[in-house]
Amino acid sequence: MAAAEGIEGVVKAAGTPGKKGSSRLYFLVIVFMFWFSSYIYVPVLSPYVEHLGASYVMVGSVLGIYGLMQILFRLPIGMGSDVLNRRRPFIYLGLIASGASCLLFLAGAHPGWALAARAVSGIAASAWVVYSVMFAGYFPKEEAGRAMGMLQFTTVIAQLTSMMISGYIVDHFGWNTPFIIGGIVAVAAMLLVVRLPEQQLEKRTAIKLKDLAGVVKEPLLVKVSLLSVLAHCVLFITMFGYTPNQALYLGASKGSLGWLTLAFMLPHAIATLYGARLFGRWLGDRGTLMLGFAGSAVFTLLIPSMPTLAALCVTQIGNGFMQGLIFPLLLGKSVSGVAPFKRATAMGFYQAVYAIGMSGGPFVAGWMSAAYGLRGGFWLGAIAASLAAVLSWFWVREAGAAGGRSKKERQLQGR
Secondary structure: OHHHHHHHHHHHHHOOOOHHHHHHHHHHHHHHHHHHHHHOOHHHHHHHHHHOOOOHHHHHHHHHHHHHHHHHHHHHHHHHHHHHOOOHHHHHHHHHHHHHHHHHHOOOOOHHHHHHHHHHHHHHHHOHHHHHHHHHOOOOHHHHHHHHHHHHHHHHHHHHHHHHHHHHHHHHHOOOHHHHHHHHHHHHHHHHHOOOOOOOOOOOOOOOHHHHHHHHHOHHHHHHHHHHHHHHHHHHHHHHHHHHHHHHHOOOOOOOHHHHHHHHHHHHHHHHHHHHHHHHHHHHHHHHHHHHHHHHHHHHHHHHHOOOHHHHHHHHHHHHHHHHHHHHHHHHHHHOOOOHHHHHHHHHHHHHHHHHHHHHHHHHHHHHHHHHOHHHHHHHHHHHHHHHHHHHHHHOOOOOOOOOOOHHHHHHHOO
């Protein structure tokens, strides 16, 4: 019920009267399709690579290269969009790469094809830099947090919808079916982008690369980005990494992985839309981040000790909610104090840095799983979340209930 109310709220906010409101809603539909195409195979990805005969180290490499490509491409894409003063070509880039990655998964049954396909999907995700700043451009600067909450909620719903059906599809129609569906959805989204108008950015003199360098020295942006590294390390070790393997180890069928996905993604969506805002009023930014990270550490540590799929789902309910408190808050703070014509660069830096967690987390967890079993990877995730909780105490010093923004951020936005 809460998720349904959340969808209604997003549609209502996005579809406010006027051309800008219509563009918001149209853009959210494209965002939904983009992430649907990219995530329809994620719950079965590590079991699929293992099915191809890969070791845990190779599985970790396939999972990790997704983040590695984003480390390499996100900042250049963000800077390129700012320099060219264009957004739409990079929207196309994301969809083309997403569709191409699905085709590469279909190209062969060797783990190397899966490695190449996941690398291309990392390039697709790198374009998310521009998706984020283009949607933020439909809102006033002071509503950056609200815009990111709507965008994050749409992302979560797309991931939930696609991941819920993934295991069922594989069980009934074979391993390749999710890749076929993902490619079709990506092509359909490309056709919709044809009617998406290029965002009219403010007129300005041509910006040079050296003018953007100062953006990445902003202390708040750097700290938020490093916290996001640890957050994504946990996410890509657990739900988007090895938790499905743990479920199969307990005897669950591939079709039942949908329940695991639902257990994580539904509370994650609710927390994304409502949690950060409500807890921010009670605890402030620092308290909300500490609660989210500490809670995630506990639930991640519990994963390998759960005896049944039902018990494992309970840990995912908790982990999904706790991680849902974290991501919108960090995402909104990453661009809150940055001028609009530099936001793609700031977002590119933020997303490139947190991609270190997406890449390094599952890769190192693969080595630990090879040495200690799957529990070793989950230990790593719990340690990362605990460290982030401690850093939040030291780094997020000024938290305000008013809009969840620090004093410095409000001053920057008032310029």
